[in-house]
Amino acid sequence: KKIESFDAKPLAPVEGAARLKVHPEAIHPACRGIMCSRKREEDCLYHALISKREGNIAIAMPSSACNQRKKAAFSGGGSLPDEIIMEVLLRLPVKSILRFRAVCRSWAVFFSTEQFCNLHMATPKIAPLKLLFVSPTSRPGSTEVFSCSPSGPKDDLLFTLDSACGNSMQVVMPAPCHGLTLLFDAVAPAYYICNAATRAVTRLPPFRHSVRCTSTGLGFDAWTRKYKVVRLIKGSRHDNESVRCEVYTHGSGYGDCWRPPTGGIPFGLCRFAGAAVNNAAFFSLPPVFANGHLHWLVQPSLFSKKPRAAVISFSLAEETFSFVGPPPFWTSEMYSSTPLSASGPEFVPFCPGTLGEHLVQIDNQPCMVRDLRYNRNGGCILEIWKLPDRSSCAWSLNHRISLLGRVATDLRQPKVVRVIGSTCTSMSTKKILIATSMHKICDKFQKKVYTYDLNSESLETILSITEAHASLEGMNPSSRFSLFEESLAPVHETVEEIKLSTTLPPNRN
Numbered sequence: 001k002k003i004e005s006f007d008a009k010p011l012a013p014v015e016g017a018a019r020l021k022v023h024p025e026a027i028h029p030a031c032r033g034i035m036c037s038r039k040r041e042e043d044c045l046y047h048a049l050i051s052k053r054e055g056n057i058a059i060a061m062p063s064s065a066c067n068q069r070k071k072a073a074f075s076g077g078g079s080l081p082d083e084i085i086m087e088v089l090l091r092l093p094v095k096s097i098l099r100f101r102a103v104c105r106s107w108a109v110f111f112s113t114e115q116f117c118n119l120h121m122a123t124p125k126i127a128p129l130k131l132l133f134v135s136p137t138s139r140p141g142s143t144e145v146f147s148c149s150p151s152g153p154k155d156d157l158l159f160t161l162d163s164a165c166g167n168s169m170q171v172v173m174p175a176p177c178h179g180l181t182l183l184f185d186a187v188a189p190a191y192y193i194c195n196a197a198t199r200a201v202t203r204l205p206p207f208r209h210s211v212r213c214t215s216t217g218l219g220f221d222a223w224t225r226k227y228k229v230v231r232l233i234k235g236s237r238h239d240n241e242s243v244r245c246e247v248y249t250h251g252s253g254y255g256d257c258w259r260p261p262t263g264g265i266p267f268g269l270c271r272f273a274g275a276a277v278n279n280a281a282f283f284s285l286p287p288v289f290a291n292g293h294l295h296w297l298v299q300p301s302l303f304s305k306k307p308r309a310a311v312i313s314f315s316l317a318e319e320t321f322s323f324v325g326p327p328p329f330w331t332s333e334m335y336s337s338t339p340l341s342a343s344g345p346e347f348v349p350f351c352p353g354t355l356g357e358h359l360v361q362i363d364n365q366p367c368m369v370r371d372l373r374y375n376r377n378g379g380c381i382l383e384i385w386k387l388p389d390r391s392s393c394a395w396s397l398n399h400r401i402s403l404l405g406r407v408a409t410d411l412r413q414p415k416v417v418r419v420i421g422s423t424c425t426s427m428s429t430k431k432i433l434i435a436t437s438m439h440k441i442c443d444k445f446q447k448k449v450y451t452y453d454l455n456s457e458s459l460e461t462i463l464s465i466t467e468a469h470a471s472l473e474g475m476n477p478s479s480r481f482s483l484f485e486e487s488l489a490p491v492h493e494t495v496e497e498i499k500l501s502t503t504l505p506p507n508r509n
Contacts, residue, residue, distance in 0.1 A: 089116075090123040094197040094486045117488040118225070121178060129423050130484035131449065131463055132158070132181060132196045134169045143169045143185075147196055147484050150462040158199050161192065167468065170478040172216055173286045174420035174435065175361055179487020180227055182218040186478075191216070191229060193250060193491055196484050200491035204248060207231065207258045215280035217287035217294040219316040226252055227489075228316050230261075230287075230294055234277040243273040247319065251492035263320035272298050272309040272323060283358075284478050290361040291390065292316055295324070297359050297368070306330055311359070311366065313390070325393035327368055327385050360419045362386065362432075367398065369419045373412055382411075384419065384432075399432065401452060410450065410459060414438040421483055423451070430454055433483070444468055449481070 089097075097120070101108040110116060130149045137144050143164040146155040161169070165187040172182040176196070183192040194201035213234035220227055227250040235241050243265055246258045265273050279285055279299035287294045293313040300307055309323035310330065356371030362384070370383040382401040388394070403411050411417055414436035421433045431451040438446045449463040467480060 090120050091125055093125075093127065094488060097488060098198065111488075114225070117490070120488050125486065126424060127486055129451070129462065131481050132171070132176075132484045133463075133465070133481035134171060134183065135480070136165075136167050136169075141165055145183075145194065145196070145201075148463065150460075158196055159194070159201055161201070163203075164188070164190075164192070169480065171480055171482045173218060173289070174418070174479060174482045175289075176483060176485045176487075177218045177227065177289050178220050179485045179489040180218065180491070181482055182216070182229065184216070191248075193218070193227070193229075195487060195489055195491050197486050198488065198491070202491050202493055204229065204250075205256055205258070205494055207246060207248070211235075213277055213281045215277050215285075215287060215296060217289060217296075219289045219292070219294045219314075221249075221316040222292055223317040224249075226250060230314055230316075231258075232273060232277050232280075232296065234274055234281075242270050243277065245314075245321075251490070256494050261314075261319040263318065265321050269309065269312060269321055269323060272307065273312050273321070275299050275303070275307075276312045285358050287314075288359040288361045288366055289316075290364055290366040293366075293390075295359055295366045297357060300326070300330060310368075311387075322390075324366075324387065324390055327370075327395035329370060329385075358418055360384075360421060362398075362422045366390075367419075368395065371417060373403065373417070382417070382419065399454060401432065401434075402457065410448075410461075411436065414446075414448075420449075423483075434459075435479070435481075447481075 092100075097111050101111050128149055128151060130147050132145065132147050135144050135146060136142070137160070141163065143161045145158045145161070147158055148155045164183075164185045168186040170184045170186060172184050172191075179195055179197060181194050181196060183194060184190075185192070190206070191204040192201055193204065211233055214231055216229060216231045218227060218229050229248040229250065231246040233244040233246065235244060245261050245265055247261045248258050273296070276296035276298050279297055280287065285297060287296045289295075293315055296312045298307060298309055298312060300310070306326060308325060310326035311324035313322050313324060314320075315322070356373070358369050358371075360367050360369055366387045368385045368387070370385065372381050372383065381403060383397060384399040384401075385395045386398040388396065411434065416437040418435045418437075419432060420435050423431050423433060431453050434450045434452055436448050436450070445467050447463075447465055447467055448461055451460045451462055452458070453460075463481065465481075
């Protein structure tokens with residue numbers, strides 16, 4: 001619909017390829033001129049031809065050796081240029097792509113190719129906002145994973161994990177990494193990688209060191225096009241290394257196990273890395289993936305003076321560590337000053353040991369959120385500072401969220417306020433996603449997710465749930481929800497799962 005409005009660069013057609021002709025009665029409602037009806041599935045013998053020319057992927061669907069009867073079935077329809085067909089295909093939701101795979105073998109092969117999956121992931125789409133969250137079931141040792149939408153009538157059950165304890169299941173990062181989400185079962189302990197759109201999930205092999213003070217993140221290596229899970233581990237006083245690192249490459253052919261990174265943690269960064277792990281574990285601050293790096297925030301209050309490193313970064317491609325300098329508002333006066341101990345129910349007590357910052361990824365850039373609710377001169381606002389260039393360490397103020405009116409009521413009372421990302425509901429409307437957590441009674445926590453419109457400065461509640469956390473190792477409970485992202489990214493089985501599937505007896509039912 002309105003294909004002429006697409007602003008993507010047209011794709012060059014393949015020479016000698018025939019145009020795809022579709023019968024008018026067989027037009028799919030979501031994509032006209034693409035899909036044959038199920039009645040003609042056996043007659044659909046088109047196969048996909050992909051060629052790379054001058055950096056562009058061109059597609060055509062040439063006709064095979066069909067007889068005159070099969071050609072006549074499509075003679076009454078129109079035709080679309082191959083580049084337009086490709087542009088429409090790349091903008092379809094994952095659910096439609098999965099249905100198209102069932103048409104015939106050639107379509108199943110084409111829509112499963114790495115080239116198409118990568119192009120589909122890179123194509124910008126405007127989709128309704130959805131969230132993913134985990135919830136314990138009535139059966140012990142089982143967890144259900146749902147997706148929800150503010151406009152949807154009910155929650156959609158994606159899959160069930162029968163070997164995971166519901167009360168201990170965590171969503172490690174609030175935003176998926178190119179469509180994949182990292183889950184963690186603290187009882188097992190075990191990590192899971194899932195694609196909420198395709199409903200595929202796999203359990204990662206056991207890791208080497210099981211310790212409490214650790215922080216884990218999921219990233220994507222653009223060079224090898226592999227996903228990697230990275231763990232930072234704080235060693236005990238008896239260990240030779242104060243901080244260790246482990247890497248797991250998902251779907252790699254070099255061994256299905258955790259391994260040390262190619263480049264270890266430099267000695268000069270060990271102290272900052274240890275402070276980042278403590279900060280992440282105690283305040284439930286997961287790392288943020290942006291620009292090919294995983295970023296951990298260093299807790300400045302653990303140092304007697306302003307540290308030279310504010311963020312510890314890990315390159316997924318080079319597997320090396322580096323650091324980013326502090327923002328301009330990190331001054332020496334921040335360590336000696338004490339926050340205002342205000343009175344009244346609308347004020348939140350200050351949390352000792354924290355300056356109220358956390359990291360978030362917005363527009364594939366690492367950002368630092370400054371919480372000024374506890375600051376006497378802060379004006380009771382949230383500031384979002386962006387780092388457009390890692391090499392220069394030049395932090396720049398990007399957004400200000402004023403806590404006035406209803407915003408003040410909803411965001412000033414909760415103990416924990418986190419910016420978890422952004423979303424675009426249209427070509428011009430951008431909203432900031434904010435999550436809050438407030439302790440209610442005993443082990444119960446009230447958690448909410450809001451969208452904040454930067455233009456109208458309005459706040460809208462999109463999720464409100466009450467969670468029970470049996471144990472709290474840090475000050476803040478872990479998260480059980482994240483953003484939902486459409487992606488065809490594959491979820492590979494581990495070696496253990498492949499062996500198990502080959503040894504199981506066939507199902508005779």
